[in-house]
Amino acid sequence: MLLVLTGVTAVSVALLAWMNELTKEPIAQANAKALSDAVSLVVPGFDNDPIAEKKMQEVNGVQYAVYPATKSGEFIGAAVEASAMGFGGELKILVGFDAQGNVIDYSLLSHAETPGLGSKADLWFKKGGKGDITGMNPGESPLTVSKDGGKVDAITASTITSRAFLNAVNAAYAAYAGQNTADGATGATQQAGKVEAESLSNGADTISVN
Numbered sequence: 001m002l003l004v005l006t007g008v009t010a011v012s013v014a015l016l017a018w019m020n021e022l023t024k025e026p027i028a029q030a031n032a033k034a035l036s037d038a039v040s041l042v043v044p045g046f047d048n049d050p051i052a053e054k055k056m057q058e059v060n061g062v063q064y065a066v067y068p069a070t071k072s073g074e075f076i077g078a079a080v081e082a083s084a085m086g087f088g089g090e091l092k093i094l095v096g097f098d099a100q101g102n103v104i105d106y107s108l109l110s111h112a113e114t115p116g117l118g119s120k121a122d123l124w125f126k127k128g129g130k131g132d133i134t135g136m137n138p139g140e141s142p143l144t145v146s147k148d149g150g151k152v153d154a155i156t157a158s159t160i161t162s163r164a165f166l167n168a169v170n171a172a173y174a175a176y177a178g179q180n181t182a183d184g185a186t187g188a189t190q191q192a193g194k195v196e197a198e199s200l201s202n203g204a205d206t207i208s209v210n
Contacts, residue, residue: 032051034109035051035094036051038079038094038107038109039051039067039069039079039094039096041096041105041107042079042094042095042096042104042105042106042107043067043069043076043077043078043079043096043097043098043104043105044104045069045071045076046069046070046071046076046077047070047071047072048068048069048070048071050067050068050069050078050079051067053067053068054066054067055068055179057175057176057178057179058178059171059174059175059178060174062171064080064081064082064171064172064174064175065080065081066078066079066080066175066176066179067079067080067081068179075099076098076099077096077097077098077099077104078096078097078176078179078180079094079095079096079097080094080095080097080172080173080175080176081093081094081109081172082095082168082169082171082172082175083168084164084165084167084168084171085164086111086112086113086118086121086160086161086164086165087113087114087118087158087160087161087164088111088112088113088114088118089111089112089113090110090111090112091108091110091111091112091113091121091161091164091165091168092108092109092110092111092168093106093107093108093109093165093168093169093172094106094107094109095168095169095172095173095176097172097173097176100137101137101138101139101173101176101177101180102135102136102137103133103134103135103136103137103138103169104134105126105127105134106125106126106133106169108121108122113158113161114158117155117156117157117158117161118155118158118160118161120155120156120158121155121158121161121162121165124155124162125152125165130153131152131153131154131155131162133152133166133169136151136152137173138169138170138173138174139173139177142166142170143166143169143170144163144166145159145162145163145166147159148163150166152166
């Protein structure tokens, strides 16, 4: 019996390893396409390859992935990947900013929020949504929910998720502004450190970037 169990275990491990190797490349390709589609959504109109030109920007010891977008050689904005801890776990987003630092759009890359409640973040803050943040500039004032004195309507019964989402947006902007300052690009002129500090004071102490 022991030999049989050992043999079954060995075969199972071998099959799992084989399946992992078999699916690794397709999964990587799918993830790459998903990221490419998300960048195209949040910063439309570029003619360069933002992903190939990806840069890492450090803000308060955290590394952020910034995907700069240009058209005919002119900077038109950037997509920034950021995450924060929501009610159910990590909430990861990709935020697009124009050359002036205004929010163009966003894509909710992954989350572990409650279905029907926090999961509404995928549309709630988009253009036409109740918490629409498009056109807002975190450099002028960090985005916060109305319950905290801000201008953004929180998701019904999901204030924690809403705060986490906006904290991630503010953190993304801090990286965006920092990258612009480092490159000397036109656009956001607010100090990234100020935005990050104000965001942290509103509860974004768990912000991280992947």
